[in-house]
Amino acid sequence: MNRRMAVAALLCVLAPISVAAQTAPFALDGDLIQGGRVLGTAPAGTTQLTLNGEPVEVARDGRFVVAFDRDQPANAILAATRIDGETLRQTLAIRPRAWRIERLNTLARQSRPSAEFLKLRTPELARIAAARAKVTAAQGWRQPFVWPVTGRISGLFGSQRIYRGEPGAYHSGVDVARPGGTTIVAPADGVVILAAASPFTLEGNLLMLDHGMGLNSAFLHLSRIDVREGASVRRGQPIGAIGATGRATGPHLHWSMKWHDARIDPLLVAGPMPG
Template sequence: MAVAAGIAAAQPAPLIALRGKAIQGGWMRGQAPAGTTALLLDGKPVPLAADGAFLIAFDRDAAPQATLVAQRSGLPDLVQPIAVAPRAWAIQNVNVALRPPGLPDAEFQRIRAGELAQIKAARAQATDAQGWRQAMLKPAAGRISGHFGSQRIYQGQPGAYHSGTDIAGGAGAPILAPADGVVVLAAETPFTLEGHLVILDHGMGLNSAFLHASVLKVKVGDRVVQGQEIARIGSTGRATGPHLHWGLTWQGKRLDPELFL
Protein backbone atom coordinates (compact mmCIF):
# COMPACT_ATOMS: atom_id res chain seq x y z
CA MET A 1 0.00 0.00 0.00
CA ALA A 2 2.85 2.39 0.90
CA VAL A 3 4.61 1.59 -2.37
CA ALA A 4 1.43 2.31 -4.38
CA ALA A 5 0.96 5.61 -2.59
CA GLY A 6 4.58 6.53 -3.31
CA ILE A 7 4.14 5.80 -7.01
CA ALA A 8 0.98 7.89 -7.13
CA ALA A 9 2.71 10.81 -5.43
CA ALA A 10 5.58 10.67 -7.93
CA GLN A 11 3.33 11.10 -10.97
CA PRO A 12 3.63 14.50 -12.66
CA ALA A 13 0.84 17.05 -12.33
CA PRO A 14 -1.63 17.00 -15.24
CA LEU A 15 -0.96 19.41 -18.08
CA ILE A 16 -3.51 21.90 -19.36
CA ALA A 17 -5.15 20.29 -22.38
CA LEU A 18 -4.39 22.30 -25.54
CA ARG A 19 -4.91 21.79 -29.25
CA GLY A 20 -3.92 24.03 -32.12
CA LYS A 21 -0.63 25.52 -33.24
CA ALA A 22 1.50 27.81 -31.09
CA ILE A 23 2.86 30.12 -33.78
CA GLN A 24 2.96 33.87 -34.34
CA GLY A 25 -0.53 34.87 -35.48
CA GLY A 26 -1.92 31.48 -34.43
CA TRP A 27 -4.29 30.13 -31.81
CA MET A 28 -4.98 27.22 -29.48
CA ARG A 29 -8.15 25.96 -27.85
CA GLY A 30 -8.02 24.22 -24.51
CA GLN A 31 -9.79 22.68 -21.54
CA ALA A 32 -8.95 23.94 -18.07
CA PRO A 33 -8.34 21.33 -15.36
CA ALA A 34 -11.13 20.68 -12.87
CA GLY A 35 -11.18 23.23 -10.07
CA THR A 36 -9.66 26.02 -12.16
CA THR A 37 -10.81 29.40 -10.86
CA ALA A 38 -8.80 31.63 -13.21
CA LEU A 39 -6.59 31.27 -16.27
CA LEU A 40 -3.71 33.62 -17.13
CA LEU A 41 -1.63 33.95 -20.29
CA ASP A 42 1.56 35.88 -19.59
CA GLY A 43 -0.11 37.32 -16.51
CA LYS A 44 -3.26 38.52 -18.32
CA PRO A 45 -6.70 36.96 -17.68
CA VAL A 46 -8.04 34.50 -20.25
CA PRO A 47 -11.86 34.22 -20.56
CA LEU A 48 -13.03 30.83 -19.32
CA ALA A 49 -16.34 29.27 -20.41
CA ALA A 50 -18.64 27.60 -17.90
CA ASP A 51 -17.56 24.17 -19.17
CA GLY A 52 -13.87 25.04 -18.72
CA ALA A 53 -13.17 25.53 -22.44
CA PHE A 54 -11.04 28.47 -23.56
CA LEU A 55 -9.20 30.06 -26.46
CA ILE A 56 -5.74 31.63 -26.46
CA ALA A 57 -3.90 33.27 -29.34
CA PHE A 58 -0.55 34.79 -30.23
CA ASP A 59 0.11 38.17 -31.80
CA ARG A 60 1.99 38.59 -35.07
CA ASP A 61 5.03 39.75 -33.06
CA ALA A 62 4.59 37.36 -30.12
CA ALA A 63 7.67 36.51 -28.06
CA PRO A 64 9.16 33.01 -28.51
CA GLN A 65 7.75 31.78 -25.21
CA ALA A 66 4.43 32.26 -23.44
CA THR A 67 3.28 31.01 -20.05
CA LEU A 68 -0.20 29.70 -19.31
CA VAL A 69 -1.20 29.46 -15.64
CA ALA A 70 -4.29 27.75 -14.24
CA GLN A 71 -5.14 28.93 -10.74
CA ARG A 72 -7.02 26.18 -8.86
CA SER A 73 -9.10 26.24 -5.73
CA GLY A 74 -7.12 24.76 -2.83
CA LEU A 75 -4.39 23.45 -5.13
CA PRO A 76 -1.05 24.82 -6.40
CA ASP A 77 -1.09 26.79 -9.64
CA LEU A 78 -0.56 24.71 -12.74
CA VAL A 79 2.08 26.37 -14.95
CA GLN A 80 2.56 25.41 -18.57
CA PRO A 81 5.20 27.05 -20.79
CA ILE A 82 4.33 27.33 -24.49
CA ALA A 83 6.98 27.65 -27.20
CA VAL A 84 5.68 30.05 -29.88
CA ALA A 85 7.14 29.38 -33.33
CA PRO A 86 8.45 32.43 -35.26
CA ARG A 87 7.54 33.27 -38.86
CA ALA A 88 9.20 35.13 -41.73
CA TRP A 89 7.12 38.00 -43.12
CA ALA A 90 6.96 39.23 -46.71
CA ILE A 91 7.28 42.85 -47.89
CA GLN A 92 4.65 44.23 -50.34
CA ASN A 93 4.88 47.40 -52.44
CA VAL A 94 1.49 49.06 -53.05
CA ASN A 95 0.92 51.88 -55.53
CA VAL A 96 -1.44 53.87 -53.30
CA ALA A 97 -0.87 56.74 -50.89
CA LEU A 98 -0.42 56.06 -47.18
CA ARG A 99 -3.26 58.50 -46.47
CA PRO A 100 -6.34 59.20 -48.63
CA PRO A 101 -5.49 61.85 -51.26
CA GLY A 102 -6.88 65.36 -50.95
CA LEU A 103 -7.48 65.21 -47.20
CA PRO A 104 -5.33 67.62 -45.12
CA ASP A 105 -3.27 65.89 -42.47
CA ALA A 106 -4.94 67.66 -39.53
CA GLU A 107 -8.40 66.86 -40.87
CA PHE A 108 -7.43 63.24 -41.52
CA GLN A 109 -6.13 62.88 -37.96
CA ARG A 110 -9.32 64.38 -36.50
CA ILE A 111 -11.59 62.07 -38.48
CA ARG A 112 -9.35 59.07 -37.94
CA ALA A 113 -9.33 59.51 -34.17
CA GLY A 114 -13.11 59.18 -34.10
CA GLU A 115 -13.06 56.11 -36.32
CA LEU A 116 -10.42 54.38 -34.21
CA ALA A 117 -12.43 55.13 -31.08
CA GLN A 118 -15.46 53.38 -32.61
CA ILE A 119 -13.36 50.36 -33.57
CA LYS A 120 -11.80 50.15 -30.10
CA ALA A 121 -15.20 50.38 -28.41
CA ALA A 122 -16.62 47.68 -30.68
CA ARG A 123 -13.76 45.28 -30.01
CA ALA A 124 -14.07 45.86 -26.26
CA GLN A 125 -17.62 44.51 -26.22
CA ALA A 126 -18.08 41.04 -24.74
CA THR A 127 -20.99 38.95 -26.00
CA ASP A 128 -22.12 35.38 -25.40
CA ALA A 129 -21.44 34.39 -29.03
CA GLN A 130 -20.10 30.85 -29.47
CA GLY A 131 -18.36 31.23 -32.84
CA TRP A 132 -14.97 30.93 -31.13
CA ARG A 133 -15.69 27.20 -30.73
CA GLN A 134 -16.24 26.63 -34.46
CA ALA A 135 -13.92 25.75 -37.32
CA MET A 136 -14.20 28.87 -39.48
CA LEU A 137 -15.39 29.10 -43.07
CA LYS A 138 -13.69 31.25 -45.70
CA PRO A 139 -15.86 34.40 -45.71
CA ALA A 140 -15.76 34.94 -49.48
CA ALA A 141 -15.01 32.95 -52.60
CA GLY A 142 -11.94 33.95 -54.55
CA ARG A 143 -8.17 34.07 -54.64
CA ILE A 144 -6.24 35.12 -51.54
CA SER A 145 -4.45 38.22 -52.81
CA GLY A 146 -2.81 39.44 -49.61
CA HIS A 147 -1.46 37.55 -46.65
CA PHE A 148 -1.38 38.44 -42.98
CA GLY A 149 1.80 39.83 -41.47
CA SER A 150 3.41 41.28 -44.56
CA GLN A 151 4.56 44.88 -44.37
CA ARG A 152 3.29 47.27 -47.01
CA ILE A 153 5.27 50.08 -48.57
CA TYR A 154 2.90 52.81 -49.83
CA GLN A 155 4.55 54.58 -52.76
CA GLY A 156 7.89 54.27 -50.99
CA GLN A 157 6.56 55.16 -47.53
CA PRO A 158 6.57 52.27 -45.00
CA GLY A 159 3.24 51.56 -43.36
CA ALA A 160 2.02 49.18 -40.70
CA TYR A 161 2.13 45.45 -41.41
CA HIS A 162 -0.85 43.87 -43.15
CA SER A 163 -3.24 42.97 -40.36
CA GLY A 164 -5.47 40.50 -42.19
CA THR A 165 -6.14 38.37 -45.25
CA ASP A 166 -7.25 39.88 -48.58
CA ILE A 167 -9.65 37.92 -50.79
CA ALA A 168 -10.17 39.00 -54.41
CA GLY A 169 -13.75 37.86 -54.74
CA GLY A 170 -15.04 40.38 -57.28
CA ALA A 171 -17.24 43.44 -56.85
CA GLY A 172 -20.64 42.65 -55.38
CA ALA A 173 -19.77 39.11 -54.29
CA PRO A 174 -21.25 38.08 -50.93
CA ILE A 175 -19.28 38.27 -47.68
CA LEU A 176 -20.29 35.50 -45.28
CA ALA A 177 -19.88 35.17 -41.53
CA PRO A 178 -16.98 32.74 -40.99
CA ALA A 179 -18.47 31.73 -37.63
CA ASP A 180 -21.43 32.60 -35.42
CA GLY A 181 -21.27 36.09 -33.95
CA VAL A 182 -22.89 39.33 -32.88
CA VAL A 183 -22.51 42.51 -34.95
CA VAL A 184 -20.73 45.09 -32.77
CA LEU A 185 -19.95 47.62 -35.54
CA ALA A 186 -21.56 48.31 -38.93
CA ALA A 187 -20.20 51.48 -40.53
CA GLU A 188 -22.96 52.81 -42.78
CA THR A 189 -20.82 55.90 -43.40
CA PRO A 190 -17.52 54.67 -44.90
CA PHE A 191 -14.43 55.05 -42.74
CA THR A 192 -11.43 56.79 -44.34
CA LEU A 193 -9.33 53.60 -44.55
CA GLU A 194 -11.69 50.67 -43.91
CA GLY A 195 -14.63 51.94 -45.96
CA HIS A 196 -17.90 50.22 -45.08
CA LEU A 197 -16.84 48.07 -42.15
CA VAL A 198 -18.48 45.23 -40.22
CA ILE A 199 -17.07 43.78 -36.98
CA LEU A 200 -18.42 40.52 -35.58
CA ASP A 201 -17.76 39.39 -32.03
CA HIS A 202 -17.33 35.59 -31.90
CA GLY A 203 -17.12 35.46 -28.11
CA MET A 204 -14.27 34.98 -25.61
CA GLY A 205 -12.42 38.04 -26.92
CA LEU A 206 -12.27 36.88 -30.57
CA ASN A 207 -13.65 39.14 -33.30
CA SER A 208 -13.57 39.50 -37.09
CA ALA A 209 -13.45 42.69 -39.14
CA PHE A 210 -14.59 42.89 -42.77
CA LEU A 211 -13.36 45.93 -44.72
CA HIS A 212 -14.08 47.78 -47.98
CA ALA A 213 -17.66 46.50 -48.40
CA SER A 214 -19.96 48.06 -50.97
CA VAL A 215 -23.18 47.17 -49.15
CA LEU A 216 -23.89 46.11 -45.57
CA LYS A 217 -26.51 43.43 -44.90
CA VAL A 218 -26.51 43.64 -41.09
CA LYS A 219 -26.77 46.23 -38.33
CA VAL A 220 -25.34 46.56 -34.83
CA GLY A 221 -26.85 44.03 -32.43
CA ASP A 222 -27.74 41.46 -35.08
CA ARG A 223 -26.91 37.85 -34.27
CA VAL A 224 -25.56 36.00 -37.29
CA VAL A 225 -24.86 32.36 -37.94
CA GLN A 226 -21.96 30.80 -39.77
CA GLY A 227 -22.39 31.19 -43.53
CA GLN A 228 -24.91 34.05 -43.32
CA GLU A 229 -24.40 36.94 -45.74
CA ILE A 230 -23.32 40.08 -43.87
CA ALA A 231 -22.11 42.37 -46.69
CA ARG A 232 -20.97 42.57 -50.32
CA ILE A 233 -17.41 42.99 -51.58
CA GLY A 234 -16.48 46.51 -52.65
CA SER A 235 -13.60 48.98 -52.81
CA THR A 236 -14.67 51.63 -50.29
CA GLY A 237 -12.03 53.29 -48.12
CA ARG A 238 -8.38 52.86 -49.07
CA ALA A 239 -8.41 50.02 -51.58
CA THR A 240 -6.67 49.34 -54.86
CA GLY A 241 -9.74 47.53 -56.21
CA PRO A 242 -12.70 45.41 -55.11
CA HIS A 243 -11.67 42.90 -52.45
CA LEU A 244 -12.40 41.76 -48.91
CA HIS A 245 -9.90 42.46 -46.16
CA TRP A 246 -10.66 40.05 -43.30
CA GLY A 247 -8.97 40.76 -39.98
CA LEU A 248 -9.07 38.75 -36.75
CA THR A 249 -8.12 39.87 -33.25
CA TRP A 250 -8.15 38.26 -29.83
CA GLN A 251 -7.86 40.56 -26.84
CA GLY A 252 -6.05 43.14 -28.94
CA LYS A 253 -3.67 40.62 -30.53
CA ARG A 254 -3.74 40.51 -34.33
CA LEU A 255 -4.09 37.01 -35.75
CA ASP A 256 -3.68 35.27 -39.11
CA PRO A 257 -7.15 34.45 -40.49
CA GLU A 258 -5.77 31.73 -42.75
CA LEU A 259 -4.77 29.74 -39.65
CA PHE A 260 -8.44 29.61 -38.59
CA LEU A 261 -9.66 27.99 -41.81
Protein backbone atom coordinates in the same frame (compact mmCIF):
# COMPACT_ATOMS: atom_id res chain seq x y z
CA MET B 1 -13.67 47.59 -15.98
CA ASN B 2 -11.70 46.39 -19.03
CA ARG B 3 -13.00 43.97 -21.63
CA ARG B 4 -11.36 40.86 -20.16
CA MET B 5 -12.71 41.55 -16.67
CA ALA B 6 -16.16 42.27 -18.10
CA VAL B 7 -16.20 39.00 -20.07
CA ALA B 8 -15.09 37.06 -17.00
CA ALA B 9 -17.91 38.67 -15.00
CA LEU B 10 -20.43 37.73 -17.70
CA LEU B 11 -19.30 34.11 -17.69
CA CYS B 12 -19.62 33.96 -13.92
CA VAL B 13 -23.19 35.20 -14.25
CA LEU B 14 -23.94 32.56 -16.85
CA ALA B 15 -22.60 29.72 -14.69
CA PRO B 16 -19.71 29.01 -12.34
CA ILE B 17 -16.71 27.02 -13.52
CA SER B 18 -17.34 23.37 -12.79
CA VAL B 19 -15.01 21.47 -10.50
CA ALA B 20 -14.26 17.87 -11.43
CA ALA B 21 -12.36 15.24 -9.53
CA GLN B 22 -9.61 14.81 -12.11
CA THR B 23 -6.63 17.15 -12.33
CA ALA B 24 -5.73 16.97 -16.02
CA PRO B 25 -2.96 19.20 -17.42
CA PHE B 26 -3.67 21.75 -20.11
CA ALA B 27 -5.17 20.21 -23.23
CA LEU B 28 -4.44 22.41 -26.25
CA ASP B 29 -5.79 22.06 -29.78
CA GLY B 30 -4.11 24.21 -32.41
CA ASP B 31 -0.78 25.42 -33.71
CA LEU B 32 1.51 27.31 -31.33
CA ILE B 33 2.68 29.82 -33.92
CA GLN B 34 2.82 33.57 -34.41
CA GLY B 35 -0.61 34.76 -35.54
CA GLY B 36 -2.26 31.49 -34.50
CA ARG B 37 -5.30 30.58 -32.40
CA VAL B 38 -5.48 27.70 -29.93
CA LEU B 39 -8.45 26.18 -28.12
CA GLY B 40 -7.83 24.59 -24.76
CA THR B 41 -9.27 22.94 -21.69
CA ALA B 42 -8.23 24.23 -18.28
CA PRO B 43 -7.32 21.86 -15.43
CA ALA B 44 -10.27 20.83 -13.30
CA GLY B 45 -11.06 23.31 -10.54
CA THR B 46 -9.46 26.28 -12.29
CA THR B 47 -10.56 29.58 -10.79
CA GLN B 48 -8.18 31.83 -12.72
CA LEU B 49 -6.33 31.43 -16.00
CA THR B 50 -3.68 33.77 -17.39
CA LEU B 51 -1.50 34.04 -20.49
CA ASN B 52 1.67 36.02 -19.89
CA GLY B 53 0.05 37.38 -16.75
CA GLU B 54 -3.09 38.64 -18.53
CA PRO B 55 -6.46 37.08 -17.59
CA VAL B 56 -8.03 34.55 -19.96
CA GLU B 57 -11.77 33.84 -19.83
CA VAL B 58 -12.76 30.25 -19.07
CA ALA B 59 -16.19 28.87 -19.97
CA ARG B 60 -18.17 26.80 -17.49
CA ASP B 61 -17.07 23.59 -19.22
CA GLY B 62 -13.42 24.57 -18.79
CA ARG B 63 -12.88 25.50 -22.45
CA PHE B 64 -10.95 28.61 -23.46
CA VAL B 65 -9.28 30.27 -26.42
CA VAL B 66 -5.93 32.01 -26.64
CA ALA B 67 -4.11 33.50 -29.61
CA PHE B 68 -0.69 34.87 -30.41
CA ASP B 69 0.14 38.21 -31.98
CA ARG B 70 2.08 38.50 -35.20
CA ASP B 71 5.10 39.62 -33.14
CA GLN B 72 4.63 37.21 -30.22
CA PRO B 73 8.01 36.33 -28.63
CA ALA B 74 9.33 32.78 -28.62
CA ASN B 75 7.74 31.79 -25.31
CA ALA B 76 4.39 32.34 -23.62
CA ILE B 77 3.38 31.31 -20.11
CA LEU B 78 -0.03 29.74 -19.50
CA ALA B 79 -0.94 29.52 -15.81
CA ALA B 80 -4.01 28.15 -14.04
CA THR B 81 -4.79 28.74 -10.37
CA ARG B 82 -6.97 25.98 -8.92
CA ILE B 83 -9.60 26.18 -6.22
CA ASP B 84 -7.15 24.56 -3.77
CA GLY B 85 -4.64 27.37 -4.36
CA GLU B 86 -2.26 25.33 -6.50
CA THR B 87 -0.96 27.05 -9.65
CA LEU B 88 -0.09 24.99 -12.72
CA ARG B 89 2.16 26.62 -15.33
CA GLN B 90 3.14 25.61 -18.82
CA THR B 91 5.66 27.32 -21.07
CA LEU B 92 4.43 27.43 -24.65
CA ALA B 93 7.08 27.48 -27.39
CA ILE B 94 5.70 29.75 -30.13
CA ARG B 95 7.03 29.04 -33.60
CA PRO B 96 8.26 32.09 -35.53
CA ARG B 97 7.19 32.81 -39.09
CA ALA B 98 9.05 34.16 -42.09
CA TRP B 99 7.01 37.22 -43.06
CA ARG B 100 6.90 38.58 -46.58
CA ILE B 101 9.08 41.70 -46.33
CA GLU B 102 9.48 44.11 -49.26
CA ARG B 103 12.37 46.55 -49.03
CA LEU B 104 11.89 49.80 -50.94
CA ASN B 105 15.21 51.56 -50.58
CA THR B 106 14.38 54.32 -53.08
CA LEU B 107 11.08 55.38 -51.51
CA ALA B 108 10.47 57.29 -48.30
CA ARG B 109 7.70 56.33 -45.91
CA GLN B 110 4.50 58.29 -46.38
CA SER B 111 4.35 61.66 -44.67
CA ARG B 112 2.48 62.16 -41.41
CA PRO B 113 -1.32 62.40 -41.69
CA SER B 114 -2.81 65.86 -42.03
CA ALA B 115 -4.87 67.59 -39.36
CA GLU B 116 -7.93 67.24 -41.59
CA PHE B 117 -7.43 63.48 -41.83
CA LEU B 118 -6.92 63.10 -38.08
CA LYS B 119 -10.10 65.06 -37.43
CA LEU B 120 -12.02 62.39 -39.34
CA ARG B 121 -9.93 59.44 -38.22
CA THR B 122 -9.90 59.95 -34.45
CA PRO B 123 -13.64 59.34 -33.91
CA GLU B 124 -13.52 56.35 -36.27
CA LEU B 125 -10.78 54.73 -34.19
CA ALA B 126 -12.81 55.44 -31.06
CA ARG B 127 -15.82 53.63 -32.58
CA ILE B 128 -13.67 50.63 -33.51
CA ALA B 129 -12.18 50.46 -29.99
CA ALA B 130 -15.64 50.75 -28.42
CA ALA B 131 -16.91 47.94 -30.64
CA ARG B 132 -14.07 45.64 -29.63
CA ALA B 133 -14.72 46.43 -25.97
CA LYS B 134 -18.28 45.08 -26.19
CA VAL B 135 -18.91 41.84 -24.32
CA THR B 136 -21.30 39.29 -25.83
CA ALA B 137 -22.20 35.67 -25.15
CA ALA B 138 -21.33 34.61 -28.71
CA GLN B 139 -20.03 31.05 -29.02
CA GLY B 140 -18.39 31.18 -32.45
CA TRP B 141 -14.94 30.95 -30.84
CA ARG B 142 -15.65 27.25 -30.28
CA GLN B 143 -16.38 26.48 -33.94
CA PRO B 144 -14.24 25.61 -36.94
CA PHE B 145 -14.15 28.82 -39.00
CA VAL B 146 -15.02 28.98 -42.70
CA TRP B 147 -13.84 31.48 -45.28
CA PRO B 148 -16.26 34.44 -45.67
CA VAL B 149 -15.69 34.14 -49.42
CA THR B 150 -13.52 31.92 -51.58
CA GLY B 151 -11.20 33.23 -54.24
CA ARG B 152 -7.67 34.36 -54.98
CA ILE B 153 -5.72 35.51 -51.93
CA SER B 154 -4.23 38.85 -53.00
CA GLY B 155 -2.76 39.98 -49.67
CA LEU B 156 -1.18 38.03 -46.82
CA PHE B 157 -1.34 38.71 -43.12
CA GLY B 158 1.90 40.06 -41.67
CA SER B 159 3.47 41.26 -44.92
CA GLN B 160 5.33 44.53 -44.57
CA ARG B 161 7.23 47.17 -46.51
CA ILE B 162 10.46 48.76 -45.34
CA TYR B 163 11.02 52.30 -46.69
CA ARG B 164 14.70 53.28 -46.64
CA GLY B 165 15.15 51.21 -43.50
CA GLU B 166 11.99 52.53 -41.84
CA PRO B 167 9.27 49.87 -41.40
CA GLY B 168 5.72 50.64 -42.45
CA ALA B 169 2.66 49.11 -40.79
CA TYR B 170 2.29 45.41 -41.54
CA HIS B 171 -0.77 44.04 -43.31
CA SER B 172 -3.26 43.23 -40.57
CA GLY B 173 -5.46 40.71 -42.41
CA VAL B 174 -5.99 38.57 -45.48
CA ASP B 175 -7.24 40.01 -48.78
CA VAL B 176 -9.43 37.96 -51.11
CA ALA B 177 -9.94 39.37 -54.61
CA ARG B 178 -13.45 38.90 -56.01
CA PRO B 179 -15.78 41.10 -58.09
CA GLY B 180 -17.75 43.83 -56.39
CA GLY B 181 -21.13 42.64 -55.14
CA THR B 182 -19.93 39.11 -54.31
CA THR B 183 -21.69 37.92 -51.15
CA ILE B 184 -19.66 37.27 -48.01
CA VAL B 185 -20.82 35.08 -45.11
CA ALA B 186 -20.11 34.93 -41.40
CA PRO B 187 -17.05 32.72 -40.78
CA ALA B 188 -18.47 31.62 -37.41
CA ASP B 189 -21.36 32.45 -35.11
CA GLY B 190 -21.20 35.95 -33.72
CA VAL B 191 -22.85 39.21 -32.73
CA VAL B 192 -22.62 42.33 -34.90
CA ILE B 193 -20.67 44.89 -32.87
CA LEU B 194 -20.20 47.50 -35.62
CA ALA B 195 -22.01 48.08 -38.91
CA ALA B 196 -20.92 51.37 -40.41
CA ALA B 197 -23.80 53.53 -41.65
CA SER B 198 -21.34 55.46 -43.84
CA PRO B 199 -17.84 54.63 -45.11
CA PHE B 200 -14.82 55.07 -42.83
CA THR B 201 -11.81 56.90 -44.29
CA LEU B 202 -9.63 53.77 -44.58
CA GLU B 203 -11.91 50.77 -44.02
CA GLY B 204 -14.83 52.00 -46.12
CA ASN B 205 -18.04 50.18 -45.21
CA LEU B 206 -16.85 48.35 -42.11
CA LEU B 207 -18.54 45.37 -40.46
CA MET B 208 -17.33 43.76 -37.22
CA LEU B 209 -18.45 40.55 -35.52
CA ASP B 210 -17.71 39.41 -31.99
CA HIS B 211 -17.23 35.63 -31.75
CA GLY B 212 -16.98 35.64 -27.96
CA MET B 213 -14.14 35.33 -25.43
CA GLY B 214 -12.29 38.33 -26.92
CA LEU B 215 -12.17 36.96 -30.48
CA ASN B 216 -13.54 39.20 -33.25
CA SER B 217 -13.53 39.67 -37.02
CA ALA B 218 -13.55 42.80 -39.17
CA PHE B 219 -14.59 42.96 -42.83
CA LEU B 220 -13.42 46.00 -44.79
CA HIS B 221 -14.24 47.80 -48.07
CA LEU B 222 -17.74 46.31 -48.39
CA SER B 223 -20.17 47.54 -51.03
CA ARG B 224 -23.05 46.86 -48.65
CA ILE B 225 -23.76 45.55 -45.15
CA ASP B 226 -26.76 43.24 -44.72
CA VAL B 227 -26.93 42.98 -40.91
CA ARG B 228 -27.54 45.42 -38.09
CA GLU B 229 -25.61 46.15 -34.93
CA GLY B 230 -26.68 43.89 -32.09
CA ALA B 231 -27.92 41.12 -34.39
CA SER B 232 -26.79 37.53 -33.86
CA VAL B 233 -25.51 35.74 -36.96
CA ARG B 234 -24.78 32.11 -37.73
CA ARG B 235 -21.79 30.60 -39.48
CA GLY B 236 -22.42 30.68 -43.24
CA GLN B 237 -25.11 33.39 -43.03
CA PRO B 238 -24.80 36.15 -45.67
CA ILE B 239 -23.69 39.39 -44.00
CA GLY B 240 -22.66 41.72 -46.83
CA ALA B 241 -20.94 42.07 -50.19
CA ILE B 242 -17.47 42.81 -51.48
CA GLY B 243 -16.69 46.34 -52.60
CA ALA B 244 -13.90 48.87 -52.99
CA THR B 245 -14.97 51.50 -50.47
CA GLY B 246 -12.44 53.35 -48.33
CA ARG B 247 -8.77 53.11 -49.23
CA ALA B 248 -8.84 50.29 -51.78
CA THR B 249 -7.40 50.01 -55.28
CA GLY B 250 -10.02 47.51 -56.42
CA PRO B 251 -12.81 45.24 -55.19
CA HIS B 252 -11.69 42.75 -52.57
CA LEU B 253 -12.45 41.58 -49.05
CA HIS B 254 -10.01 42.46 -46.30
CA TRP B 255 -10.68 40.10 -43.37
CA SER B 256 -8.83 40.78 -40.15
CA MET B 257 -9.08 39.13 -36.73
CA LYS B 258 -8.05 40.04 -33.19
CA TRP B 259 -8.03 38.25 -29.86
CA HIS B 260 -8.05 41.07 -27.33
CA ASP B 261 -4.98 43.12 -28.39
CA ALA B 262 -3.34 40.36 -30.45
CA ARG B 263 -3.67 40.58 -34.23
CA ILE B 264 -3.99 37.08 -35.67
CA ASP B 265 -3.93 35.46 -39.10
CA PRO B 266 -7.38 34.49 -40.48
CA LEU B 267 -5.72 31.99 -42.81
CA LEU B 268 -4.48 30.01 -39.80
CA VAL B 269 -7.95 30.12 -38.24
CA ALA B 270 -9.94 29.15 -41.37
CA GLY B 271 -7.31 26.87 -42.91
CA PRO B 272 -6.20 26.70 -46.56
CA MET B 273 -8.40 28.38 -49.13
CA PRO B 274 -10.84 25.78 -50.55
CA GLY B 275 -10.38 24.93 -54.21
